[in-house]
Amino acid sequence: MATDFKSIPIIDIGPLLAKCDDPKMGQDPGVAQVVKQLDQACKEAGFFYVKGHGIPETLLKEAKNLTRKFFELPYEEKTKIKMTADKGYRGYQRIGENITKGVPDIHEAIDCYKEVKPGMYGDLGKPMEGCNQWPTNPPNFKLLMEEYISLCTELSKNIMRGIALALGGSPYEFEGERAGDAFWVMRLIGYPGSCNDIGCGAHTDYGLLTLVNQDDDINALQVRNLSGEWISAPPVPGTFVCNIGDMLKIYSNGLYESTLHQVTNSAPKYRVCIAYFYETNFDAAVEPLDICKQRTGGAKKFGRAVYGEHLVSKVQTNFVY
Numbered sequence: 001m002a003t004d005f006k007s008i009p010i011i012d013i014g015p016l017l018a019k020c021d022d023p024k025m026g027q028d029p030g031v032a033q034v035v036k037q038l039d040q041a042c043k044e045a046g047f048f049y050v051k052g053h054g055i056p057e058t059l060l061k062e063a064k065n066l067t068r069k070f071f072e073l074p075y076e077e078k079t080k081i082k083m084t085a086d087k088g089y090r091g092y093q094r095i096g097e098n099i100t101k102g103v104p105d106i107h108e109a110i111d112c113y114k115e116v117k118p119g120m121y122g123d124l125g126k127p128m129e130g131c132n133q134w135p136t137n138p139p140n141f142k143l144l145m146e147e148y149i150s151l152c153t154e155l156s157k158n159i160m161r162g163i164a165l166a167l168g169g170s171p172y173e174f175e176g177e178r179a180g181d182a183f184w185v186m187r188l189i190g191y192p193g194s195c196n197d198i199g200c201g202a203h204t205d206y207g208l209l210t211l212v213n214q215d216d217d218i219n220a221l222q223v224r225n226l227s228g229e230w231i232s233a234p235p236v237p238g239t240f241v242c243n244i245g246d247m248l249k250i251y252s253n254g255l256y257e258s259t260l261h262q263v264t265n266s267a268p269k270y271r272v273c274i275a276y277f278y279e280t281n282f283d284a285a286v287e288p289l290d291i292c293k294q295r296t297g298g299a300k301k302f303g304r305a306v307y308g309e310h311l312v313s314k315v316q317t318n319f320v321y
């Protein structure tokens, strides 16, 4: 449940990662300390920074640099990988093509999703079928981004073990049928500078956990607290900003909320951000966990949602054609 938080906590998850492959990790004092901080941050803000995550800072920077180089190319070059419904909504979209609550966002982006093979999820998966469209310029783009995705996937799985413990479950609540074959989304985003219009309108994320790797020096991401104030999430170099998505809100029966956030880049510089979204299995039917119902008075606050349906309904209304 969000509160009137005024800032977003920084959590060093080093001790969690050191023990995350030990089935008895929950009994380790270092892990317990991290779990307590995760629980508090998820309840109070639904947002936290992580440090001690083990992904080299050079890779975080390199991914942003390549993204920036791509967006600097002429439109004719960028549109070679244009996003269309036929490509499973993968690829490049120009400024104003993404819409949030009916209003065009002042950003450009490349959207990538875990591959969906034809027929993989029947009719449910059909709109998302396809492979990613990677630019050939700048060189090594695909290679670097695939490395980035694979490290973010592993890291998210491990943070979710900590969150599972924080909810009072086993470390593996979010594996197997829930998120053992986690779907993922990655958005490489560019926001023009000196812009007073909204770069990305107020929204919640769709899945379990988001890892945001934002440009240093530009303060643009804002998170809404309970009284409706917009609290800044300024860049903290070397960290990820993490936030909870709609599926984790349901699993936790509202103990943790998917917090509204938005982006405005009024700074003079162009801003790059890489958002990696760790989701449930594409076909997971998500409903409140028993352990969470008990902690929230016994009644179910949310009905069942199928993640893939939620994603498809968002994706199909996110773009102007």
Ligand SMILES: N=C(N)NCCCC[C@H](N)C(=O)O
Residues within 6 Å of the ligand: 098, 099, 100, 101, 185, 187, 200, 201, 203, 204, 205, 206, 207, 277, 314, 318
């Ligand atoms: N895959 C995720 N979570 N993307 C978040 C983008 C949010 C903006 C989008 N137009 C919307 O209205 O949701």
Ligand SMILES: O=C(O)CCC(=O)C(=O)O
Residues within 6 Å of the ligand: 187, 189, 200, 205, 212, 214, 220, 221, 261, 263, 273, 275
């Ligand atoms: O640009 C950012 O800092 C966050 C972007 C975001 O919230 C999203 O793409 O879902």
Ligand SMILES: [Fe+2]
Residues within 6 Å of the ligand: 203, 204, 205, 261
């Ligand atoms: Fe977001």
